[in-house]
Amino acid sequence: MQAFPHSAYTRDQLYQVFLDWQRSSWQGIQGLRLIEAPEPGPSVGIMAMTHGNEPAGLAALDNLWQHRQQLLAGRVFLMVNNLGAGARYFKEASDLGFTAHFRFVDQDMNRMPEALHCNSYELQRVHELLPVLKQLDRVLDLHSTSAASPPMLIEMDPGQGMLNVASVPVVIRNILPHLRGRALISLCEQAEGDVIECGSHEEPGATSIAQQAAWQLLAQLNMLTDPAHTTQHPRQIYSVYRAVIFPDASYRLRRILHSFEHIPAQTLLAEGDGPPLYTESDSYIIMAPQRLQPVHPGSEFFYLASGPPPAENPFGPQKFKI
Ligand SMILES: [Zn+2]
Numbered sequence: 143m144q145a146f147p148h149s150a151y152t153r154d155q156l157y158q159v160f161l162d163w164q165r166s167s168w169q170g171i172q173g174l175r176l177i178e179a180p181e182p183g184p185s186v187g188i189m190a191m192t193h194g195n196e197p198a199g200l201a202a203l204d205n206l207w208q209h210r211q212q213l214l215a216g217r218v219f220l221m222v223n224n225l226g227a228g229a230r231y232f233k234e235a236s237d238l239g240f241t242a243h244f245r246f247v248d249q250d251m252n253r254m255p256e257a258l259h260c261n262s263y264e265l266q267r268v269h270e271l272l273p274v275l276k277q278l279d280r281v282l283d284l285h286s287t288s289a290a291s292p293p294m295l296i297e298m299d300p301g302q303g304m305l306n307v308a309s310v311p312v313v314i315r316n317i318l319p320h321l322r323g324r325a326l327i328s329l330c331e332q333a334e335g336d337v338i339e340c341g342s343h344e345e346p347g348a349t350s351i352a353q354q355a356a357w358q359l360l361a362q363l364n365m366l367t368d369p370a371h372t373t374q375h376p377r378q379i380y381s382v383y384r385a386v387i388f389p390d391a392s393y394r395l396r397r398i399l400h401s402f403e404h405i406p407a408q409t410l411l412a413e414g415d416g417p418p419l420y421t422e423s424d425s426y427i428i429m430a431p432q433r434l435q436p437v438h439p440g441s442e443f444f445y446l447a448s449g450p451p452p453a454e455n456p457f458g459p460q461k462f463k464i
Pocket of ligand 1: 192193196285286
């Protein structure tokens, strides 16, 4: 089976890609490149670095740009969203095992308030991007996780056609109602959207997943050829029922948790000055943090989800090497 075109990216190469995009603009909007095909078709946005410490998506932008002559139809906007946080991350992050301080400059760009009137860096950036976001028909936002995790599709709307990526075996359902703010792609108004968590931030495989996801989305839309002739792959679905947000800074987890770890109902998760926190029902841990207390107090620390019976959970800590 012939693979889609892709390459490996070192951190230095990703930094060069970032600098290329930082120097680029489209109609005065920095951090954007547009590919236009000769034939009409949908307008698609491929987004990287909505969070400044998540560089994997840059590989997808660069890969599509390198192969821009192959676009068959439509227009593809290649976007680096949080230029400010990304610049700090590449210049200042020395401990790549802990980069949470470079996630944003002033506020989380993926938790937008209802009213977009505030003078934060991220809201200014969103205002720059809005004219493009509003014209997109489809959008893919490429993220990564702090802890080791299999790649995950974060489902935005169960009613839309599901993005089918061969190496993404997990679907996280129903997370939107549990976010403290609107996901950035919710601002796209008329676009169907997907978020892919490509793996952990610094894992080389995450850049490969990002390239594959972007290519396969465009292939599904008949905007690129699909050399892999992708067929539907089996997936495991986990449905979020709660975001765990610590009430105040006194709370600590009792121990480090692992993504897709199964926790029985009524298990003590965390203690602090107020009431202890328990699991309401049998739960899977989604987007496990690597620490006992959140770096950003008041944000979602991790999520609890229902899922397959534990015996059929393919991603438990014992089965998924972390
Ligand atoms: Zn992210």
